[in-house]
Amino acid sequence: MRLKKAEREQVRLKYGGHCAYCGVLLGDRWHADHLAPVVRELLSKQTAGGTWKLVSGKPLRPEHDVLENMMPACAPCNISKGGQTLEGWRAWIARHVESLNNYTPIYRLIKAYGLIAETGAPVVFYFEKEQQP
Structure with missing residues (x-):
């Protein structure tokens, strides 16, 4: 789905301009992610240089x-999620x-120095926290 400019802005503002997953404030370069994955079949085509590349x-x-079904996402979250379901x-x-x-x-090593503390907390996404009463 190719979003129109107004639709893209609607998606960006869905969570106040934050990534729906990690909560970072989105800048100019952000992704519109499908919450429930669309999953596109991967097609390849030969380029002018004779190499092959994957195309959606x-x-x-x-x-x-x-x-x-669209969610505002920072690039790292969207790339990490890829075609996975939210629970996956x-x-x-x-x-x-x-x-x-x-x-x-x-x-x-950095955990031994106390620079990182593992909490064992469940993974809760920003949009889930925002929806709680």
């Missing part, structure tokens, strides 16, 4: 390609603490 194809879930992405984020502990010595 038709949506596999076109019913999700609607304005009501939430679990993926939560698993990264274990991964950092197992495979990243510098993470374990």
Whole structure:
């Protein structure tokens, strides 16, 4: 879905100009993300230089390609989420603490110096906090 300028602004302001996921204040460069993923079939095409590149194809879930399903997102959140469902992405984020502990010595070191404290808190997205009474 190609958003018109007014629709894009409507999406940006949905959470007061904040990323719906992490809550960072959005700047000029932000993404309109599909909360329920659209997932596009990946097509490749040959460029003039003879190399191949992936291009986005038709949506596999076109019913999700609607304005009501759009969320304002910072680039890191949208790229990280990709085509995952919200619950799948939430679990993926939560698993990264274990991964950092197992495979990243510098993470374990800065944690030992008290610069990072793991809370064990569940992953709660900004838009979920904003909707709570």
